[in-house]
Amino acid sequence: MTRVAAIDCGTNSIRLLVADLPGPDDPPGAPLGDLIRQMEIVRLGQGVDRTGRLAPEAIERTRTALVGYAERIESLGVDRVRMCATSASRDASNADDFRAMVLDTLGVAPEVVTGVEEARLSFTGAVRGLPADARPPYLVVDIGGGSTEFVVGGAEVESAVSVDIGCVRMTERHLHGDPPSADQVAAAEVDIAEAVDRALAVVPGREAATLVGLAGSVTTVVGIARELPEYDPTRIHHARVSYEAVAKVTADLLARSAAQRMEIPVMHPGRADVIGAGALVLRIIMERAGMTSVVASEHDILDGIAWSLA
Template identity: 65%
Template sequence: MAGIDCGTNSVRLLIADLGRDAGAGPEHGRAGAPGADPPLTDVVRRMEIVRLGEGVDRTRRLAPEAIDRTRRALTGYAAEIAAHGAERVRMCATSASRDADNAAEFVAMVQATLGVTPEVVTGDEEARLTFAGAVGGLAATAAAPYLVVDIGGGSTEFVVGTGTVDRAVSVDIGCVRMTERHLRADPPTPAQIDAARRDITDAVDRALTAVGLAGRSVSAGPTDGTPTLVGLAGSVTTVAGIALGLDAYRPERLHHATVSYQQVAAVTTDLLAMPVAERLRIPVMHPGRADVIAAGAMVLQIIMERAGVPAVVASEHDILDGICLSLR
């Protein structure tokens, strides 16, 4: 089977074999038990930065060049899918294509290139697929409840649950959107950083209220009911890689690595002070992420502050795995 996740910043492919013990699928809000082996076996996992949502926050339209970048990536993915004989294919498109007035152009391109119709999923469905992909395979020591956050390019998903999803919400504070809206200087000015912090904090507080985790403070330390924070997507794993001092982007080291709030805060401060050219010299940095990583790091830091969690568990498994699980 093959799953494709097309977000605001990147388009990703997972071709996987599905084990027989996968259990109930993410459309029912269920995920694999923590401590259990993941029910998916990776065959191919790829990611391309296409910046589909470039300018959408301002124009409400997908730019022709952004659609073409995505088409080229999908052409390569279609060849991979055919070469491996994947029997089932599901593509989910998230924030950028939800927001665009010309989403029909994007859908037609995908149908012509990939042979399937992309599902422009709702924020709620996006969050539930994310939870299903992220929680399965967590260490047994990762205590429930879980707060899963997926920091994308256009939006961030918050999901709270145990083995099932209890509450979920999506808010428009992705790393691309916040960079385009606020952090336009290189490096950002103090005034731009303050404006971004206010915007992100307001959205995070609304999201935490919606999922029942408002009114916490990281300075107070963990208390009974403090959730295990599981952070997904490139902003989180890149921040984790920087905090761990990795000499290259190493998924096997990053998957389920734990990073403290203090480490995240220090990395965020450093990134905000760096011009893009300096960020590009960081060993774990993907070139297509360097201009937006500071905003993503800010989102992560503020989530940790406002949710009162002392550490984040980084995960390489996310909505992409949830999409494949839904094809069982």
């Protein structure tokens, strides 16, 4: 048995997965043996779209979360650790400060992965164990805080691309009102649609049979659409939601203030101010790709990072 720790540090959140890899005596296709899945909202990408730098307070919030993660990794006797840092730390001019902090806190340097590598890891994590009605080829979209990854494939990745649209970036760039004005939403729609069309010119997403959506924006929208009384990953994982339901949830979120969004039972406190933009990205992807439904997955880049340690 090999015990691994995967850390995904994105623009909005930092997440930890500690799991046991399947052993030689396990059946083919055996899943990871999860021990811990944990998430903290640290907003590492705060202001990066505007300043081009990671804010000192954002680096400190991330350091605080990593201290707790390092303690859990040590207590569980992990054999291998891999941390991947994504959009915010790709864009920042002071990424070396972030790297030094992580190495000092965790004892492992973060890998600032490219958008395409991020997409491939997300695909690997997402497509293992999909239900039978989720037919290939798949269009897997990972809607993060600063970027969105598009991957098309069946048993393996055929093509991938990353574009700079995400819930934090689009909120900071366009959705300044609380709630945002109609003009602000319209400007965001144009920006998102142009980026989605660029992505779909690279990957053949319109030819895919199934849209699989990853990350907190998607899972939150699905939880709202399902009218869950609380955030329940077991009821969200592999749930299928129609385009009409996504459009309805998106309109409702954009009409609410952040305080009103906080009243939604499945809402994470750190997501309430940016979920409108995340939902808008999902809705426009479905429109531009011609998808009538989306299958949510709680397994994503974090799982892909863990599998890469096999």
